[in-house]
Amino acid sequence: xxxxxxxxxxxxxxxxxxxxxxxxxxxxxxxxxxxxxxxxxxxxxxxxxxxxxxxxxxxxxxxxxxxxxxxxxxxxxxxxxxxxxxxxxxxxxxxxxxxxxxxxxxxxxxxxxxxxxxxxxxxxxxxxxxxxxxxxxxxxxxxxxxxxxxxxxxxxxxxxxxxxxxxxxxxxxxxxxxxxxxxxxxxxxxxxxxxxxxxxxxxxxxxxxxxxxxxxxxxxxxxxxxxxxxxxxxxxxxxxxxxxxxxxxxxxxxxxxxxxxxxxxxxxxxxxxxxxxxxxxxxxxxxxxxxxxxxxxxxxxxxxxxxxxxxxxxxxxxxxxxxxxxxxxxxxxxxxxxxxxxxxxxxxxxxxxxxxxxxxxxxxxxxxxxxxxxxxxxxxxxxxxxxxxxxxxxxxxxxxxxxxxxxxxxxxxxxxxxxxxxxxxxxxxxxxx
Numbered sequence: 001x002x003x004x005x006x007x008x009x010x011x012x013x014x015x016x017x018x019x020x021x022x023x024x025x026x027x028x029x030x031x032x033x034x035x036x037x038x039x040x041x042x043x044x045x046x047x048x049x050x051x052x053x054x055x056x057x058x059x060x061x062x063x064x065x066x067x068x069x070x071x072x073x074x075x076x077x078x079x080x081x082x083x084x085x086x087x088x089x090x091x092x093x094x095x096x097x098x099x100x101x102x103x104x105x106x107x108x109x110x111x112x113x114x115x116x117x118x119x120x121x122x123x124x125x126x127x128x129x130x131x132x133x134x135x136x137x138x139x140x141x142x143x144x145x146x147x148x149x150x151x152x153x154x155x156x157x158x159x160x161x162x163x164x165x166x167x168x169x170x171x172x173x174x175x176x177x178x179x180x181x182x183x184x185x186x187x188x189x190x191x192x193x194x195x196x197x198x199x200x201x202x203x204x205x206x207x208x209x210x211x212x213x214x215x216x217x218x219x220x221x222x223x224x225x226x227x228x229x230x231x232x233x234x235x236x237x238x239x240x241x242x243x244x245x246x247x248x249x250x251x252x253x254x255x256x257x258x259x260x261x262x263x264x265x266x267x268x269x270x271x272x273x274x275x276x277x278x279x280x281x282x283x284x285x286x287x288x289x290x291x292x293x294x295x296x297x298x299x300x301x302x303x304x305x306x307x308x309x310x311x312x313x314x315x316x317x318x319x320x321x322x323x324x325x326x327x328x329x330x331x332x333x334x335x336x337x338x339x340x341x342x343x344x345x346x347x348x349x350x351x352x353x354x355x356x357x358x359x360x361x362x363x364x365x366x367x368x369x370x371x372x373x374x375x376x377x378x379x380x381x382x383x384x385x386x387x388x389x390x391x392x393x394x395x396x397x398x399x400x401x402x403x404x405x406x407x408x409x410x411x412x413x414x415x416x417x418x419x420x421x422x423x424x425x426x427x428x429x430x431x432x433x
Contacts, residue, residue: 007394007413007424009401011382014432015248015301018257021241022049023234025419027262027292029097030172030200031232032056033105036065037179038078038204040229046260047074047234050391050419052095059102062086063113078229081180085111089148092117094347094389094418096124097169099147101197103129104173107138108180109153116148120347120389128170132161136177158183158223165342166190166216166315172197179206181223188218191315194266199291203230215312235262235294240420242270242320244430245299246327247399249279254301256430259285263293269316271297273324277304277331306333306376314340314371319392325354326396329363329378330403337371344369347418348388357385357397361404382406391418398427 028048033056035042047053047069057067057074064084067076083105090106090113092098099115103126106113116122127145134140137157141150158181163170166189175197178185198210198219204227209220241258248254263271263286275281280300287294309317309324314337317324321337328335343350355367361380366373382404387394394415401408416423 004412005414007398007410009398009408009410010433011404011406012251012402012431012433014251015244015254015256015430016432017430018259019244019426019430020259021236021261022420023047024237024262025050025053025239026097026168026194026196027200027234028053029056029101030196031234032060032074032076033102033176034200034204034227035076035078035229036060036063037081037083037105038227038229039080040078042076042078042229043231044074044076045233046072048237049421051093051417052097052419055091055093055095056098056102059090059092059098062088062090078227080226081108083109086113089114089116092121094118094121096121099126099149100129100169101172101176103133103149103151104176106151107133107136107153107177108156112150112152114148114150122147125345128165128167129173132159132174133177135159135161136181156181158185160186162188163190166193168193168197171219175201175208175219175221178221178223179225184220184222186218186220188213189216191215191312192217192266193315194264196264203232203290204228230290232290235289235292236260238262238264238267238270239319242323243395243399243423243427245270245274245279246323247402247427247430248299248301249274249277249304250327250330250399250403251301252303254299256299257297258299259296260294261297263295265293266316269313270320273307273309273313273317277307278302279304304331306331306335308336309340310338314338318342322350322354322392323396323399325372325374326358326400328374329358329376329380331376334374334376336373338368339370341370346390348390348393350390350393353388353390353393354396357393360385361400380404382408384409384411387412387415389415391415391420395420395423398424402431
């Protein structure tokens with residue numbers, strides 16, 4: 001186990017500069033998995049530098065998929081739909097994305113796989129993938145619905161499945177599993193979630209039909225389709241950009257440029273919310289690359305008003321809510337978050353983690369089972385905070401600390417490496433004091 005790292009964050013007076021972000025985490029996971037079951041080579045430029053996406057690559061190698069890293073590029077030699085039985089357990093590390101989505105692929109293999117994770121991942125619920133994959137014909141043993149998972153795969157049956165809870169990871173898992181089924185599967189989600197799985201499948205040559213069902217959507221996909229390798233540049237991670245966007249929002253007059261950023265409409269709700277709150281954002285050089293929108297942002301800080309995040313917005317912003325909540329005390333009217341119970345079962349209980357850290361900084365916070373209410377116009381002081389071994393909590397409170405009175409110490413700051421190893425250095429470079 002790596003030793004705990006403490007980071008001290010000092011108050012700032014401005015944020016200024018340009019930052020090009022590592023490849024989007026959600027796309028990197030999916031591209032690595034699909035490249036492994038494609039026929040022929042794939043070349044993935046700007047693959048995520050985070051530890052979670054490295055876990056996916058490690059699992060693919062254990063399944064017999066050769067790959068190598070050359071500078072900023074991952075070159076993958078696909079095996080087609082039939083992978084190799086792993087000699088040992090597939091170690092997903094801290095990555096719930098790896099375990100949930102890759103479960104769909106190993107469920108279609110004619111061998112048994114064991115999927116393990118670290119202490120944090122071993123506490124996270126997996127019933128959402130276990131139940132539908134079992135209905136498709138896989139046999140899955142677990143620890144009362146939690147990892148480790150022992151998956152015995154084989155020929156799968158198609159499924160007609162309405163997801164009880166909106167989850168892009170579960171949706172991608174089932175779409176991947178459907179590739180190994182004999183016939184057409186239909187997956188319906190109650191609220192629209194990020195569609196990187198569908199976009200990635202099309203990029204690799206898979207035909208699928210997707211249509212809106214009011215607030216949600218349904219996807220139909222036929223099994224047995226062959227995937228072809230791709231050459232692709234993965235756009236910058238929008239969830240990582242959220243921390244710098246919020247940092248800029250803390251300081252009127254700040255100036256920030258973010259080129260080559262993912263602008264997928266199922267993810268870009270963050271930009272709408274921040275602009276409604278008062279952040280000035282201009283989008284330039286908007287292009288479509290492999291089905292994903294990519295653009296460059298020019299950001300100018302202004303006083304933030306506050307907002308309410310609920311319903312479909314909570315699903316769309318699930319990864320960005322921690323940093324929005326962390327800066328809520330510095331907004332004019334505060335931020336209220338509801339319908340976000342999913343945050344309770346992430347790398348940490350993010351609702352509790354945000355509330356605890358804000359209170360340590362002297363903030364008033366009202367905590368609900370499904371969210372938070374944080375008044376605006378508050379003055380916070382530096383404090384010693386806990387990352388709760390959660391990358392988004394570590395980074396969110398590094399941003400909040402920029403406006404606190406006095407220095408803030410973040411324990412367990414090494415957690416940021418799960419998604420963005422260079423985060424603290426990048427934040428320091430963009431900060432003026």
